Amino acid sequence: MSMSSNPMLSVQGLTHWYGARLGCRDVSFDLWPGEVLGIVGESGSGKSTLLSCLSCANRPSGGQVLYRDRTGAMVDVHALSEPRQRLLMRTDWGVVHQNPRDGLRMGVSAGANIGERLMAVGARHYGDIRAGAQDWLGRVEIADDRTDDLPRTFSGGMQQRLQIARTLVTHPRLVFMDEPTGGLDVSVQARLLDLLRGLVADLGLSVIIVTHDLAVARLLAHRLMVMKDGTVIESGLTDQVLDDPHHPYTQLLVSSVLQV
Amino acid sequence: MMDTGYNYAYLDEQTKRMIRRAILKAVAIPGYQVPFAGREMPLPYGWGTGGIQVTAAVIGPTDTLKVIDQGADDTTNAVSIRRFFARTAAVATTEKTTEATVIQTRHRIPETPLGEGQMLIYQVPIPEPLRWMEPRETETRKMHALQEYGVMHVKLYEDIAHYGRIATSYNYPVLVNGRYVMAPSPIPKFDNPKMDRMPALQLFGAGREKRIYAIPPYTRVESLDFDDHPFEVQTWDGACALCGATDSYLDEVITDDVGGRMFVCSDSDYCGDRRAAGHVGDQGATAADYVRVTEAGQ
Numbered sequence: 001m002s003m004s005s006n007p008m009l010s011v012q013g014l015t016h017w018y019g020a021r022l023g024c025r026d027v028s029f030d031l032w033p034g035e036v037l038g039i040v041g042e043s044g045s046g047k048s049t050l051l052s053c054l055s056c057a058n059r060p061s062g063g064q065v066l067y068r069d070r071t072g073a074m075v076d077v078h079a080l081s082e083p084r085q086r087l088l089m090r091t092d093w094g095v096v097h098q099n100p101r102d103g104l105r106m107g108v109s110a111g112a113n114i115g116e117r118l119m120a121v122g123a124r125h126y127g128d129i130r131a132g133a134q135d136w137l138g139r140v141e142i143a144d145d146r147t148d149d150l151p152r153t154f155s156g157g158m159q160q161r162l163q164i165a166r167t168l169v170t171h172p173r174l175v176f177m178d179e180p181t182g183g184l185d186v187s188v189q190a191r192l193l194d195l196l197r198g199l200v201a202d203l204g205l206s207v208i209i210v211t212h213d214l215a216v217a218r219l220l221a222h223r224l225m226v227m228k229d230g231t232v233i234e235s236g237l238t239d240q241v242l243d244d245p246h247h248p249y250t251q252l253l254v255s256s257v258l259q260v
Numbered sequence: 261m262m263d264t265g266y267n268y269a270y271l272d273e274q275t276k277r278m279i280r281r282a283i284l285k286a287v288a289i290p291g292y293q294v295p296f297a298g299r300e301m302p303l304p305y306g307w308g309t310g311g312i313q314v315t316a317a318v319i320g321p322t323d324t325l326k327v328i329d330q331g332a333d334d335t336t337n338a339v340s341i342r343r344f345f346a347r348t349a350a351v352a353t354t355e356k357t358t359e360a361t362v363i364q365t366r367h368r369i370p371e372t373p374l375g376e377g378q379m380l381i382y383q384v385p386i387p388e389p390l391r392w393m394e395p396r397e398t399e400t401r402k403m404h405a406l407q408e409y410g411v412m413h414v415k416l417y418e419d420i421a422h423y424g425r426i427a428t429s430y431n432y433p434v435l436v437n438g439r440y441v442m443a444p445s446p447i448p449k450f451d452n453p454k455m456d457r458m459p460a461l462q463l464f465g466a467g468r469e470k471r472i473y474a475i476p477p478y479t480r481v482e483s484l485d486f487d488d489h490p491f492e493v494q495t496w497d498g499a500c501a502l503c504g505a506t507d508s509y510l511d512e513v514i515t516d517d518v519g520g521r522m523f524v525c526s527d528s529d530y531c532g533d534r535r536a537a538g539h540v541g542d543q544g545a546t547a548a549d550y551v552r553v554t555e556a557g558q
Contacts, residue, residue: 082402082406083406086406086408105393105414108414108415108418109418109421109422111417111421112414112417112418112421115414115417116410116411116414117410119410119411119413119414119417120408120410120411121410122410124413124486124487125486125487125488126417126420126486126487126488126489127488129417129486130417130421147421148421148422
């Protein structure tokens with residue numbers, strides 16, 4: 001993990017209300033280049049709200065999300081114009097959704113799904129686009145002969161891997177993942193986690209990963225934030241939080257995992 | 261002439277003003293789809309309600325109208341629309357491309373090059389080129405506004421992946437004036453190059469979707485493609501069976517139930533002109549026997 005002195009993402013006092021109902025309150029943290037931050041907590045604790053505010057899917061009610069762009073300047077992403085935000089999402093950022101159907105175009109082939117991100121940033125050479133798509137299919141362990149098949153003919157695990165390939169093909173610097181292993185069976189989860197861990201290390205990605213699965217957090221995340229009722233109640237290095245939880249809720253969370 | 265009980269050119273003056281405003285805006289922003297308050301017309305959606313409203317808004321008593329459907333002047337739709345304007349707008353009608361000042365068309369651009377002072381009005385079923393990839397109207401408008409046209413190439417990519425070439429053969433997406441991606445209505449891609457820098461004004465009316473868009477004269481129109489799969493138009497091995505033309509768009513006509521077929525020009529005026537000038541295809545009557553019969557203008 002390469003730690004430079006400047007954070008890549010700096011979140012300050014992020015708060016989001018759904019009308020009178022609280023989504024998340026006063027969340028602040030820094031994310032350094034190459035770091036994987038896990039956000040854990042039970043359903044309804046505000047994890048996904050936080051992620052949607054970070055990834056520009058939602059405009060927060062208060063607080064700031066500052067991002068250090070490729071030129072080294074800190075930009076307030078919610079103050080950017082919509083075209084710049086969308087450009088950021090196409091180039092520097094990527095989102096892996098829990099349900100692959102949200103992140104894929106189900107009506108076009110696997111190759112086109114990966115190629116779309118390339119074409120969206122201006123690739124106009126069919127041979128290159130196809131080669132790039134097949135390279136990424138290989139990296140996520142999908143056979144070449146499935147390039148022209150529709151994602152709906154894929155298994156759940158393959159769809160999720162395809163979504164990851166589609167997100168990573170444009171070499172984003174920061175990836176948001178929302179329960180990337182949700183809905184997959186245990187052995188498929190394990191392979192996907194292996195794959196993700198390899199890719200994150202190879203590409204030096206910064207990742208914010210939301211999960212309710214502490215095993216996923218332990219495998220992938222360098223640092224953890226534990227959320228409950230919309231606020232961060234504990235944060236620290238993953239092993240530290242999981243092995244020596246301080247907050248009563250974190251203790252409950254850790255102790256409720258079945259020890260096999 | 262005004263025995264129809266309707267206002268001149270069927271639509272009331274306020275409606276025509278509204279449509280003209282939409283047309284002016286469309287001409288000012290080439291390729292941009294301008295919403296307009298489309299009216300009910302006395303023909304069903306899909307038969308040219310958009311084109312007919314645009315024509316009604318621009319036509320005047322001194323105009324000469326030509327209407328074509330699939331390139332032909334003598335098909336039902338073309339004949340009805342031509343008669344409609346002959347009755348309600350008292351315009352002269354013609355089948356000759358060169359004589360017309362206003363040409364309403366469905367599915368073709370005439371083979372004879374159009375000149376300044378002519379207007380080509382297309383009937384458009386689905387004006388949104390992004391619709392195939394993105395069903396949400398709010399999202400497609402945003403994509404146009406931000407010039408996010410990457411998905412247009414996804415469709416072309418799929419064609420090459422499945423067929424080895426760009427198999428899209430009609431309604432082939434174009435980029436107008438380097439800015440807006442536009443659906444050229446279901447004309448064959450054979451006609452796409454004719455739109456580029458055409459001296460005539462091109463107007464597009466979509467009645468059901470209530471959109472008008474335009475290409476002003478001499479505007480750049482490029483067909484989308486890949487660097488290694490450049491845009492190309494359809495070609496035929498044979499020539500028109502009636503006039504022998506090899507440079508026009510040919511329709512395949514089944515002539516019997518044992519596999520007999522012939523290829524003929526889809527542009528009936530172009531074919532007729534050539535035959536009148538003495539060109540004969542391998543199944544055409546000899547030039548001396550050919551008599552050109554036209555319905556319009558009588």
